Each structure stands twice: as C-alpha cells, then as structure tokens.
Amino acid sequence: MKHLSKLVVAALMMTGLSSQAQDMNNPWAISFGVNAVDTRTSADSPAGFFEDHFSQPFNVKDNWNILPSISYINVSRYVGSGFSFGVTGSVNKIEKFVDYTGGQFVTSDPGSLMYYGIDGAVKYSFMELLKSKVIDPNINVGGGYTFLGDSSYGTLNLGAGVTFWFSDVVGFSLGTTYKGGDIFGGDRVDGAGVPDAPGHFMHTAGLTFKFGGKDTDGDGVYDKDDACPDVKGLKEFNGCPDTDGDGIPDKDDACPEVAGIAALNGCPDADGDGVTDAEDACPNEAGTKAMKGCPDTDGDGVSDKDDKCPNEKGAKENAGCPWPDTDGDGVLDKDDACPKVAGPKSNGGCPEVTVEVIKQLNEYGKTILFDSGKSSFKSQSYTVLTSVADILKEYPNTDFMIEGHTDSDGSNALNQTLSENRAAAVRSYLIENGINTDRLKSVGYGETKPISSNKTAKGKAENRRVEVSLIKK
Numbered sequence: 247m248k249h250l251s252k253l254v255v256a257a258l259m260m261t262g263l264s265s266q267a268q269d270m271n272n273p274w275a276i277s278f279g280v281n282a283v284d285t286r287t288s289a290d291s292p293a294g295f296f297e298d299h300f301s302q303p304f305n306v307k308d309n310w311n312i313l314p315s316i317s318y319i320n321v322s323r324y325v326g327s328g329f330s331f332g333v334t335g336s337v338n339k340i341e342k343f344v345d346y347t348g349g350q351f352v353t354s355d356p357g358s359l360m361y362y363g364i365d366g367a368v369k370y371s372f373m374e375l376l377k378s379k380v381i382d383p384n385i386n387v388g389g390g391y392t393f394l395g396d397s398s399y400g401t402l403n404l405g406a407g408v409t410f411w412f413s414d415v416v417g418f419s420l421g422t423t424y425k426g427g428d429i430f431g432g433d434r435v436d437g438a439g440v441p442d443a444p445g446h447f448m449h450t451a452g453l454t455f456k457f458g459g460k461d462t463d464g465d466g467v468y469d470k471d472d473a474c475p476d477v478k479g480l481k482e483f484n485g486c487p488d489t490d491g492d493g494i495p496d497k498d499d500a501c502p503e504v505a506g507i508a509a510l511n512g513c514p515d516a517d518g519d520g521v522t523d524a525e526d527a528c529p530n531e532a533g534t535k536a537m538k539g540c541p542d543t544d545g546d547g548v549s550d551k552d553d554k555c556p557n558e559k560g561a562k563e564n565a566g567c568p569w570p571d572t573d574g575d576g577v578l579d580k581d582d583a584c585p586k587v588a589g590p591k592s593n594g595g596c597p598e599v600t601v602e603v604i605k606q607l608n609e610y611g612k613t614i615l616f617d618s619g620k621s622s623f624k625s626q627s628y629t630v631l632t633s634v635a636d637i638l639k640e641y642p643n644t645d646f647m648i649e650g651h652t653d654s655d656g657s658n659a660l661n662q663t664l665s666e667n668r669a670a671a672v673r674s675y676l677i678e679n680g681i682n683t684d685r686l687k688s689v690g691y692g693e694t695k696p697i698s699s700n701k702t703a704k705g706k707a708e709n710r711r712v713e714v715s716l717i718k719k
Contacts, residue, residue, distance in 0.1 A: 271468035272456035273324040277419055279452015281318040281336050282310040283361060286344035288427065288434055288445035289351055303447075308353050310449070311340050311361070318450055328374055333366040333390070336448065340394065343441050356441050357395075363448070365390025365403055365425070382409040382417070390425065392443075397436075399443035401425040407450075415456040422449045473497065527551070583643040596643035599716055603637065610634050611712035614672065619656075621667035623675075631672070634714070635679040642682070645717035648673045650690040651697075653706035658692060666690030672712050687717065 286309045291297055302309060322332035338361040342353050367388030373381070386405045391398060407421030427434070427445040436442040459468040465478040465485050472485030474497060479487040486495035492505040492512055499512030501524070506513040513522035519532040519539055526539030528551060533540040540549035546559040546566055553566030560567035569578040575588035577595030584596035610633055615624040623631070638646060650669030652661040669688035677683050698705035 269324055269456075270326065271470055272415060272459040274321065274458035275324075275330075275454055275456045276319070276321045277450075277452050277454040278316050278319040279419070279450060280312060280316065281338060282306070282312045282449040283338045283340065284309045284311070284344075284447040284449070285340070285342075285441070285444045286351065287424065287447050289344050289346040290434070291346040291351065302351075309342060309344055311338050311342050313338055316452075318452065322369070328371045329368060330371070331366075331368050333364060336363040336365075336450075337361065340441065343444075345435075359395035359441060360393075362393040363390055363401075363425075365401070365423070367403060367405070367423075380411050382411060384408070386423070392425065392427065394441055394444075397442045399427055401427050401445070409454055415459075417454045417456075418452075419454045420449075420451050422447055584641075587640060587642075589643070594643045597641060599641050599644050603641075604714065604716065607634060607637060607714040608711075610637075611714055612708070614712050616668055616671075616710075619664070621664065621671040623671065631675050632679065634672075635676050635681060638676060638681050638685070642685075645685045645687070647715045647717050648676075648686060648688040649713040649715060650688070651695055651709060651711050651713065652693050653709040654693045654696070654700035655706065662690055662692035664690075665692045669712065 284303075284305075286302060286305070306312075317338055318334060318336040320332060320334040322330045324330045340359040340361050341355050343356045343359075344351055344353050346352070365388060367386040369384050369386035371382055371384045373383070376383075384407050386403075386407070388403045390401050390403055392401055403423050403425050405421060405423030407419060409417040409419040411417040424447055425445060427443040433442050434444045460470075461468050461472070462475050463472070463478040463485070465472070465480070467479065467481055467485030469475040472479070473483070474486035474495075477485075477487055477496075479485045479495070483495040486497050488495050488499070489502050490499070490505040490512070492499070492507070494506070494508055494512035496502040499506070500510070501513035501522070504514050506522070507515060509520070510522050513524060515521065515526070516523055516529050517526070517532040517539070519526070519534065521533070521535055521539035523529040526533075527537075527549070528540035531541055533549065534542065536542075536547075537549040540551055542549050542553070543556050544553070544559045544566070546553070546561070548560065548562050548566030550556040553560070555565075555567035558568060561569060564580075569580050571578050571582070572585050573582070573588040573595070575582070575590070575595055577589070577591050579585040582589075582595030584594070587597055589596040590598065610630050613630050614627045616622060616627075617624060638644075648669045650665035650667070650672075652665050652668075654661070656664075666689070669690050673686045673688040676686060693700070693709070696705075696709045697711070698708040700706050700709060
C-alpha cells in the first residue's frame with residue numbers, strides 16, 4: 247500500500263466512520279475539525295515510557311503539527327448500550343518531527359511530509375451512565391493505517407475524549423488518541439533518518455452533529471420515544487398533546503378539551519365533590535357519588551333536590567319525608583288499616599273489639615224490630631241500625647257475623663228461613679250504609695238458640711233477636 251494515491255486517501259476520508267456520541271434516536275453522527283499530530287511520544291528517550299509520552303503533552307509550539315484548515319472528518323453509527331463504531335479520516339503535514347539525539351529531545355523538519363490516516367474505532371460513552379445531558383466523556387479502542395510521505399504502516403489505537411452538547415444534535419468535541427506505529431514491526435525512522443513508522447498522538451477538536459432520527463409530527467420528540475408520533479405534542483408527555491393544558495395528556499384525558507384534575511382522568515369538578523361535572527346532577531353544589539354529586543343533608547338516601555323534607559330523615563317512597571302516624575298508635579299510616587283511629591299493631595293499627603263492644607252491639611240487636619212474619623224493618627228500628635253501623639265503622643279491620651234468631655211459633659222450616667232473611671236484611675242495610683261487603687256475613691239459626699223460654703210472651707220477645715259476633719281470622 248506504499249505510495250497510495252492521495253486522491254484515494256481523500257476519498258476514504260470522506261466515506262470513513264468515527265465514534266462520536268449519539269443514541270438510538272439519532273444513530274448517525276458526523277464530526278469535523280482540526281487535528282494535531284505529536285511524534286514526541288515515540289522518541290524513545292532513555293528516561294522511559296512516561297517521559298516520552300507525558301512530559302510535554304501540550305507543547306504546541308515545538309511538538310504539534312497542525313494544518314490551518316479542516317483536517318479530520320468522521321461519521322459514526324450507534325449500536326446500542328453506549329457503544330458506537332466507526333472510522334476516522336485525517337490529513338496533516340509533518341513539519342515538526344521530535345527525536346531524541348545527543349541526550350536531548352530535538353525537533354526537526356523532515357521535509358514537510360504529508361500525513362494521511364484512516365482509523366477504525368469502537369467507542370464507549372459514559373453519558374448515560376452519568377445521567378448527564380451535556381457532558382459526554384468517552385473512551386475508544388481500534389486500529390488504522392497511516393500514510394506518511396512514501397511510507398505506510400498499521401497502528402493500534404487507544405483514545406479518550408469528551409463532547410459538550412449544546413443541544414440534542416450539536417456538540418463540541420475534544421479527543422486524543424495514541425496510535426502505536428511500531429507494533430506491526432515497523433521502524434520509527436528508516437536508515438537515512440527519515441520518519442518511517444513513528445507512533446504518535448493525534449489530538450482533535452471540532453463540531454459534532456447527530457442525525458438520522460425521525461420526528462414525523464415535528465414536536466421535538468423522536469418517533470421512537472413519541473407515544474403520539476402522528477400528533478404534535480409536548481416533551482414532558484412523551485410527544486402527546488395536552489389540549490386543555492391541565493397537565494394530563496389527551497390520550498389519558500377523558501375530557502381533553504376542558505381542564506380538569508388527574509383524580510378524575512382530566513375531567514372538571516367545579517364543586518370538588520369527586521364527581522365529574524358531566525356526571526354531576528348538582529355540579530355547583532358538593533354532594534356524594536352515591537347521590538350523583540348532589541347533597542343529602544339528612545342522610546336518608548334521597549338527594550336534597552328530590553327530598554321534600556331535606557332536613558328530616560324519611561323514606562324514598564315518601565319523597566324523603568318520614569311516614570306519618572296520624573293516630574299515634576305506633577303503626578305508620580302507610581301500614582295502618584285505621585290511620586285515624588289508634589289500635590295495636592297486632593290488629594293492623596285498628597282498635598280491637600272488646601267484650602263490652604260486642605255486648606253493646608247485641609243490646610242494639612235485641613231492639614231491631616221486624617214486621618210480623620217478615621224481614622222488613624219497623625220504622626223505629628232504623629235509628630238502632632244506624633248506631634250499629636257507626637260502631638262497626640270504628641273497627642274497619644274486623645269482620646262480623648250477623649246472626650238471626652226466632653221464637654218457636656210456627657214451623658221449624660219457616661222459622662229457619664225467616665231468621666236467615668232477617669239476618670240478611672240487617673247485613674244489606676249495614677253495607678248500604680258504609681260497611682265493606684267483605685267484612686260482613688249473615689246466618690240464620692231459626693228457633694234453635696233461644697235465650698229465654700218460649701212459653702211466655704216475654705221469653706218469645708227476647709228470643710226474636712239479631713246478634714253480632716266476631717269472625718276470628
């Protein structure tokens with residue numbers, strides 16, 4: 247490869263790869279700038295390795311060869327986990343060649359030898375490890391090939407550097423690489439003292455540009471990290487928009503056009519009761535979820551807006567009001583068969599018929615008079631019948647049996663029929679005067695149940711009677 251055409255070298259330089267800092271979003275990077283070549287490192291003084299390499303690292307005036315123009319270019323590809331790979335192309339002119347002669351370091355001009363290099367390297371960046379956004383230190387290792395005048399030789403390279411990123415894609419890079427030239431058996435100088443394969447340091451300074459990232463919606467968040475790659479959004483929301491500016495990205499916002507709170511998936515809650523305004527039946531008055539956002543002051547399960555008694559516990563079936571107990575008997579009107587008359591719960595809230603009441607009814611029954619041999623009433627009996635009806639009305643939850651009785655005059659069959667008809671007549675009158683049909687039954691016993699002797703006129707009169715008895719349920 248000796249005497250390789252300079253044009254070929256230039257072409258290699260332009261197509262080479264280098265290892266500057268980049269990432270998966272912008273996997274490619276290109277760098278260009280100025281390089282400096284320092285040959286003192288391989289002068290081979292008797293003082294040893296450290297004296298040669300590090301005693302005058304920044305002696306720019308005596309040791310550094312610098313072209314006053316862009317003298318290196320590189321492009322690199324990120325491969326993941328902080329590693330990238332590439333090759334650097336460089337050009338220089340060696341006008342300062344450092345040698346150790348006569349017990350001292352001597353700098354001479356070897357005849358303005360042209361220098362060309364093509365170097366491959368694998369670099370590791372510490373930027374992610376340090377969690378830094380600006381400072382990007384790195385190390386690299388690789389090898390390359392150098393063309394120096396009429397000589398060419400391989401090198402083993404070890405380097406380090408740092409990039410200061412001004413933005414996500416633009417940075418300023420500094421680097422230094424030691425390129426060992428004699429590791430492949432080359433001589434530092436040829437027999438005539440001309441530089442042949444000297445090891446050297448190459449220092450670089452330049453700009454680095456990352457590229458290759460795709461940002462479809464142009465929001466500054468690369469598609470790879472953009473949760474909404476087709477909609478322009480914000481970096482803090484991984485590229486998703488927040489239309490209402492409530493701090494909740496639209497993709498997670500149940501009300502994307504109205505500012506809300508995170509607890510309600512981005513929906514507003516004007517009264518702060520934990521129920522979104524859209525679902526709140528009382529959006530301007532704090533309530534409970536159970537009441538669809540409305541208050542329930544008395545805690546009876548009926549919201550105030552539907553509660554006719556908002557400050558007093560009541561039943562839903564009664565519009566939030568307590569059920570009344572008009573007669574004060576402990577049986578609510580809704581369950582009270584006799585809401586206006588006190589009675590025990592065991593009798594449906596109605597008063598129970600006492601022995602005294604039955605006795606009174608039967609006293610009245612004895613004074614109900616019928617036309618002789620008929621079931622029609624005598625006129626003076628209607629007052630008594632009305633009194634019986636009034637008493638029965640006081641016990642609307644009680645059923646009664648109307649019993650008809652006769653004396654022994656006449657045949658048994660006739661008396662049986664007559665007693666039945668008279669009992670039925672009383673029942674019909676009471677029904678016509680407000681007693682429920684279902685509460686009354688009638689029966690005739692004829693002459694079978696006398697209460698006095700049928701041998702006397704007085705006894706017969708007492709046996710002709712109507713009695714009222716309870717029908718037990």
